[in-house]
Amino acid sequence: MIQEIKPAPRHFLDQGFTVKEWSQIEPYFQQLLVRNLDSVEALKQWFKDRSELESVLSEDMAWRYIRMTCDTTDDKIREAFEFFVSEIEPKIAPLANELNKKALESPHLGALRKEIGYDIMIRSMEKDFKNFREKNIPIQTEIQKESQRFGAISGAMSVTIAGKEFTLQQAAVLLQETDRAKREKVYRQIADRRLQDKDTLNELYTKLIQLRHQVAVNADYENFRDYMFSAMGRFDYSPTDCFDFHISVEVEVVPFLHEFAQRRKETLGVDALRPWDKAVDPEGKQPLKPFDGGKDLTSKTIECFNRLDPFLGDCLKTMEKMGHLDLESRKGKAPGGYNYPLAETGVPFIFMNATSTVRDMVTILHEGGHAVHSFLTRDMELNDFKNTPSEVAELASMSMELLSMDHWDVYFSNPEELKRAKKEHLEQIIETLPWVAAIDKFQHWIYENPEHGLHERLFIWNEIHDAFSDEVTDWSGLEEQKKHVWQKQLHLFEVPFYYIEYGMAQLGAIAVWKNFKEDPKKGLEGYMNALKLGYTRSIPEVYAAANIKFDFSREYIKELMDFVKQELDALN
Structure with missing residues (x-):
């Protein structure tokens, strides 16, 4: 069994070093800059020493972000955090740019480029050096x-329902209630609360777009989309592939x-399917409750x-x-x-906003997949080898959602509830893929214009x-809410262009699951073998190490969707 883990002993930094002031940090960078690199x-x-320094700084920044959120x-x-x-x-x-320059000028770099992992790292270092502009530093800080x-x-948003204050995540659980009038009231309260800040968020987004475009222009790119494709190291696909x-x-x-919505409308027996009808069980069953509180969620997920x-x-x-879970x-x-x-x-540290829903259960499984990825790569030689691109990182998390399904009886002892949960997921x-495509297409347009x-x-x-x-849902009277529904997607504000990866990885995860259903032992081994590679391939x-394809053609998507539909039909 894994015990409490402590960081490996430091060899370059002092063991007791902590980040307080820049004056403590700079000497380590200077040592690296003046060192003689006279051999491979x-x-x-x-x-290795640079990786140690960057790991210490990265973890310090991580804790500041975690505590703030x-x-x-x-x-x-x-x-x-702001300091x-x-x-x-x-x-x-x-200084990081100077270190990149020093490494790239080394006559011994060619020999290292032939070693597994180093070729990928050097490729990324070259693109970082190409994109660096000192005048972008203050803009990126802003x-x-x-x-x-x-x-x-968003964290300050709440609504009061029946005299009790709810976060919007907590209130959203009530959209599963069978009382339609109550659902409508809750939906409108949530939507109206979001609209209170629509102007503030529109202004914020406009400012971010302008700042990001300036970064791109400064780095000699036509637009921020093209800059980000390079900055994110998207070596294996292009904007055309996204289209x-x-x-x-x-x-x-x-x-x-369309099919799901029409069936839901008919089962509910409503004249018009409204946005507040999308989360309730169409047969009028009470909401599924897979856990009761954060501790219960943790113990069940471990099992x-x-x-x-x-x-x-x-x-x-x-x-x-180690206290690395904050779930509720x-x-x-x-x-x-x-x-x-x-x-x-x-x-790693898992952060989420669990209430009591199936979606929350899936979130811990998803983030748990990311966590497993961290454990499988923690002993790799360099930190760069662990920093996987999102298309790989999200494969780890989304596959775990599906691989774990055979054991969801931990959350649902009732066979009918178990079947419902699987069907919902x-x-x-299927519903997530169009939303991912919509957000990604929106971003392309935003930064092209x-x-x-x-x-x-x-x-x-x-x-x-x-x-x-779908063509079935009736948004009449909710036009303003619909126009601003994109504002709930934090990726647009905080991590631009990090979203299509969810779609690509979702396709990969379905393929991993398909392999697992055909041969559980071989399917799980393929998944673990792929994650162990980190970013050395x-x-x-x-x-390919997971025995799947990196492919998002119409033919491949149809094949995978047919498989999911087949699994859904088996649950009916």
């Missing part, structure tokens, strides 16, 4: 500060939404993972023991959920939303 071995050790109301915590963003990171950036405002604005994905989803997946493979259960046990929704907590890797310790997967006005933005969003939504090679 010296260059390799230099990379756990409590958005604490000014001291926010100030600690790192404004006083530490801007000073690291030019972007980071501004983007965090989204969490504070192909959009078309494939619209043609092959959206028709399922679920343990059944799949004892190593997986031990990963979550270790995180629980509460006022003042930032929205959303994440698994934050801790680069030096190697034991598989339908959710950075000078657009607000009216044009909302008009384009409406067009995109309609193309990737290209994305297509990592997918």
Whole structure:
């Protein structure tokens, strides 16, 4: 069993070093800058020492972010985060660029390029050096500060229902209630609360678009989309591939939404299917409740993972023991959920806003997949080898949602409830792909047209939303809410262009699950083998290690959707 894990002994930094002031940090960068790299071995050790320094700084920044999202109301915590963003990171950036330059000029780099993992790392280093502009440092600092405002604005949103205050996540659970009038009232309260901040969020987004476009222009790119494709290291696909994905989803997946919505409308027996009718059980059954509170969710998830493979259960046990789980929704907590890797310790932190829903259960399974990925790569030689691209990271998390399904009886002892939960999740997967395509297509348009006005933005969003939504749901009287529904997607504000990965990885996860259904032992081994590679291979090679394809053509999407539909039919 995994016990409490401590960071490996430091060899370059002092063992007791903690981040307080820049004056403590700079000497380590200077040592690396002046070191003589007179052999392949010296260059390799230099990379290891640099990795140690970057891991320590990364973990310190991680904890500042984690504490801030756990409590958005604490000014001291926010100030600690902002200190790192404004006083530490801007000073690291030019020195990191100098270190890249030093490494790239080394005559011994060619020999290292032939070693597994180093070729991928050097490729990324070359693109970082190409994109670096010193004049972008203050702009990127401002972007980071501004983007965090989204969490504070969203975290402060709440509604009062029957005299009790709810976060919007908690209130959303009530949309599963069988009383339609109550659902409508709750839906309108949530939507109206979001609309109270629509102007603030529109202004924030406009400012972020302008700042990001300036970064791109400064780095000699035509637009921020093209800059981000390079900055994110998207070596294995292009914007054109994304457009192909959009078309494939619209043609092959959206028709399922029409079918689901029509069936829901008929089962509910309503004249018009309204947005508040989408979460309730169509047969009038009470909402599923897979757990009762954070502790129950934790223990059940550990058991679920343990059944799949004892190593997986031990990963979550270790995180629980180390206090690396914050699962329940509460006022003042930032929205959303994440698994934050801790680069030096190697034991990540899971943050989420659980209430009591199936969606919350899936979220812990999803973030748990990310966590397992961290454990499987924690002993890799360099931190860069662990920093997988999102297309691989999300494969880890989304596959875990499906691989764990055989053990969901941990959450549902009633066979009928278990069947309902599985059905809900598989339908959710199909429904997620169009939303991913919509958000991604919206971002492409936003940054291809950075000078657009607000009216044009909302008009384009409406067009995109309609193309990737069912034709059955009636939005009459809710036009303003529909125009702004994109504002709930934190990725648009905080991590631009990090979204299509969910779609690509979802396809990969379905393929992993398909393999697992055919041969559980071989399917799980393929999944684990792929994750163990970290980022020492290209994305297509990592997918191939899991015995799946990195492919989002119409034909492949149709094949995978047919498989999911087959599994859904088996549950009916």
